[in-house]
Amino acid sequence: MPKNTKVTQREHSNEPVTESVADLLSLEHPMDYKSSQMSMGLSPGSTAPVKALLPSPDPDAEDGRPAWNNKLEYILAQVGFSVGLGNVWRFPYLCQKNGGGAYLVPYLILLILIGIPLFFLELAVGQRIRRGSIGVWNYVYPRLGGIGVSSLMVCGFVGLYYNVIIGWSIFYFFQSFQYPLPWAECPIHRNGTQAVVEPECEKSSATTYFWYRQALNITSSIDDTGGLNWKMTLSLLVAWIMVCLAVIKGIQSSGKVMYFSSLFPYVVLFCFLVRGLMLKGAVDGIAHMFTPKLEKMLEPQVWREAATQVFFALGLGFGGVIAFSSYNKRDNNCHFDAALVSIINFLTSILATLVVFAVLGFKANVMNEKCVVENAEKILGYLNTGVLSRELIPPHINFSHLSSQDYAEMYAVIKTVKEENFAQLGLDPCILEDELNKAVQGTGLAFIAFTEAMTHFPASPFWSVMFFFMLINLGLGSMIGTMTGITTPILDAFKIRKEILCVVCCIIAFLLGLLFVLRSGNYFVAMFDDYSAGLPLIVVVILENISVAWIYGTKRFMQDLEDMLGFRPYSFYFYMWKFVSPAVLVLLICATVIEMAISPAGYNAWVEAEGSDRFQSYPPWALAMAYALIVVAMLPLPIVFIARHFSLISDGSNKLSVSYRKGMMKDISNLEEQDEQRFILSKNPSEAPSPMPAHRAYLGPGGTQEMTNTNYGTSTKTGYQNIGSPESEL
Numbered sequence: 001m002p003k004n005t006k007v008t009q010r011e012h013s014n015e016p017v018t019e020s021v022a023d024l025l026s027l028e029h030p031m032d033y034k035s036s037q038m039s040m041g042l043s044p045g046s047t048a049p050v051k052a053l054l055p056s057p058d059p060d061a062e063d064g065r066p067a068w069n070n071k072l073e074y075i076l077a078q079v080g081f082s083v084g085l086g087n088v089w090r091f092p093y094l095c096q097k098n099g100g101g102a103y104l105v106p107y108l109i110l111l112i113l114i115g116i117p118l119f120f121l122e123l124a125v126g127q128r129i130r131r132g133s134i135g136v137w138n139y140v141y142p143r144l145g146g147i148g149v150s151s152l153m154v155c156g157f158v159g160l161y162y163n164v165i166i167g168w169s170i171f172y173f174f175q176s177f178q179y180p181l182p183w184a185e186c187p188i189h190r191n192g193t194q195a196v197v198e199p200e201c202e203k204s205s206a207t208t209y210f211w212y213r214q215a216l217n218i219t220s221s222i223d224d225t226g227g228l229n230w231k232m233t234l235s236l237l238v239a240w241i242m243v244c245l246a247v248i249k250g251i252q253s254s255g256k257v258m259y260f261s262s263l264f265p266y267v268v269l270f271c272f273l274v275r276g277l278m279l280k281g282a283v284d285g286i287a288h289m290f291t292p293k294l295e296k297m298l299e300p301q302v303w304r305e306a307a308t309q310v311f312f313a314l315g316l317g318f319g320g321v322i323a324f325s326s327y328n329k330r331d332n333n334c335h336f337d338a339a340l341v342s343i344i345n346f347l348t349s350i351l352a353t354l355v356v357f358a359v360l361g362f363k364a365n366v367m368n369e370k371c372v373v374e375n376a377e378k379i380l381g382y383l384n385t386g387v388l389s390r391e392l393i394p395p396h397i398n399f400s401h402l403s404s405q406d407y408a409e410m411y412a413v414i415k416t417v418k419e420e421n422f423a424q425l426g427l428d429p430c431i432l433e434d435e436l437n438k439a440v441q442g443t444g445l446a447f448i449a450f451t452e453a454m455t456h457f458p459a460s461p462f463w464s465v466m467f468f469f470m471l472i473n474l475g476l477g478s479m480i481g482t483m484t485g486i487t488t489p490i491l492d493a494f495k496i497r498k499e500i501l502c503v504v505c506c507i508i509a510f511l512l513g514l515l516f517v518l519r520s521g522n523y524f525v526a527m528f529d530d531y532s533a534g535l536p537l538i539v540v541v542i543l544e545n546i547s548v549a550w551i552y553g554t555k556r557f558m559q560d561l562e563d564m565l566g567f568r569p570y571s572f573y574f575y576m577w578k579f580v581s582p583a584v585l586v587l588l589i590c591a592t593v594i595e596m597a598i599s600p601a602g603y604n605a606w607v608e609a610e611g612s613d614r615f616q617s618y619p620p621w622a623l624a625m626a627y628a629l630i631v632v633a634m635l636p637l638p639i640v641f642i643a644r645h646f647s648l649i650s651d652g653s654n655k656l657s658v659s660y661r662k663g664m665m666k667d668i669s670n671l672e673e674q675d676e677q678r679f680i681l682s683k684n685p686s687e688a689p690s691p692m693p694a695h696r697a698y699l700g701p702g703g704t705q706e707m708t709n710t711n712y713g714t715s716t717k718t719g720y721q722n723i724g725s726p727e728s729e730l
Helices: 006-012 021-026 071-082 085-089 091-097 100-129 133-140 146-175 199-203 206-215 230-247 251-261 264-277 282-290 294-298 300-313 320-325 334-385 404-417 432-436 442-454 460-493 498-517 521-531 534-565 571-598 620-634 636-645 658-680
Strands: 188-191 194-197 602-607 612-617
Touching: 071 251, 071 320, 071 334, 071 460, 085 091, 085 300, 085 334, 085 442, 085 460, 091 100, 091 282, 091 300, 091 334, 100 133, 100 282, 100 294, 100 300, 100 320, 100 334, 100 534, 100 571, 133 146, 133 320, 133 460, 133 534, 146 206, 146 230, 146 442, 146 460, 146 498, 146 521, 146 534, 146 620, 146 636, 194 199, 199 206, 206 442, 230 251, 230 460, 230 498, 251 264, 251 460, 264 282, 264 334, 264 460, 282 334, 282 432, 300 534, 300 571, 320 460, 334 404, 334 432, 334 442, 334 534, 442 460, 460 498, 498 521, 521 534, 521 602, 521 620, 534 571, 534 620, 620 636
Parallel strands: none
Antiparallel strands: 188 194, 602 612
């Protein structure tokens, strides 16, 4: 018997023989155990029973890690996480602002160059290593293990304020069960026999007043906290209870929730699209939306905003994508999943854009007609008082049935004749295009513009209930992914019941989230949205890309994918991961830093006396808080790197999850048992096939040069593969 076998070493040595974790992990590849044969005098096609001598045919099922019930649950979870509120109220705004249909060109190009490749990368590493964000990057390169910690912290920051938005939607949802809708008209105060319209509402609009005063009861500056808003505090509590119930059992509970929360928004969007297309002016809105302004494509700002939207639309860097994919079997086709989810996300953005601008086109027509009526009354007053001569009015114009075209003609004549005194008349042009160009996004779109449009719908309470229920479900799907990105790494590292962990996380998050339900809380939501997730996430993703492509090695990663998927991914991904995506991400980081440097740091404060918002700079303490969010989110990156470089902390090899250790112990036991049984049968192990599949020769992206791993995973310094240079071990 050869001297280097395990059994022989145990027979002739008192030293314990162990295998490093890296040795085991580097050899973990899916195989058909049923088709492997041990050389015991059997013919290759023999079917003699040898199952007792082989490892379990499904190691994924026995490592103790939860798994998705079916592929549909997993796809819906990824779709629910990636398709969120940004698809409804951010993408349409960017599309209108940056050239209409022309904006789709840079968006699609960047989706192909950075979106799909990086999404595929996150799916692949999560599925291959079967751990959360912290465990994955500890495994790939321990010194950059801070990537997972930073990702977890960003998830925490985003989850805090994102659930507040769900709370706002819950408040509006319950307010929608009344007719007329409470934001349909300005409140009227009685002063004896005289009725007085609320001045703040009169200066703004009914929906704007309801949002700022009735819902938020907002203060005039971030310095004035104003105390808790109890209506929003209760709404936030309900939101966190919903999230906690959805994730308390892990993917076993969240997977079931996703059947509804991921699919219901599409039902509502299609209903709104059909209803919106039946409204007057809907075609005007859609035509305005998709009319391409090709000159916009030459502006760098358009490409920067398209890259940022691609980045956040797919949920890159949050850890939720990795966490969800870690519950897959290792032979799942994650390449197909990446393309499918990315395409669904893009088509959802297009669908939401059609809905938004069909409704806003209707609203623009309503507001334009209102403008025509109000200004026509002014002109009649001037005619009756002799300020204007009746000869200025074209004979075919009928004031009782005045169209927009008639008013435009009359307006042009009056402006030409009364050129010197025209400004004193106070007439508005009432141009439909101007109404359509009033771009709104975020809360301004959902809680002001869209709600105002729905007040003009027949059966407006029904549509309002549907709309805000859709927002709740969109937000819930994203929050489930965010919470999974937080809890999965913790459950991998510590032996703790997931039910207890979820409840504790939700309680802590609710208490910290009270900051956002102060009367000044909307200003803090805007601060966290601007600073906590932008730059830190881009840094996290570029380090993910560098870890895999340049430290672990792109060719080695492609080999892993081939062994895992059973086919070699397109060489397109090799070049994207290796060169294009890192270059684009570096440019995006530079553009983001420049944008932050040249743009004044501030917020839009609501001025009650004027009935409008006004930009204000952050006070010093708020500015320090904003930049602290960036620093705190990225701080784990240098701390972990320095600590592991100088061996101040472990590289994480002793922090393998309980389920992972259990699976590896079974593998070790099975390997030793096979060695012993081969020894008993007096067969040389070299004559029998290995229970682990041999590495197949990998042809590089060009397909002409054979690449082999000669030192694949043989380091015994740590439990993880210690890689010194990008391609040194190929």
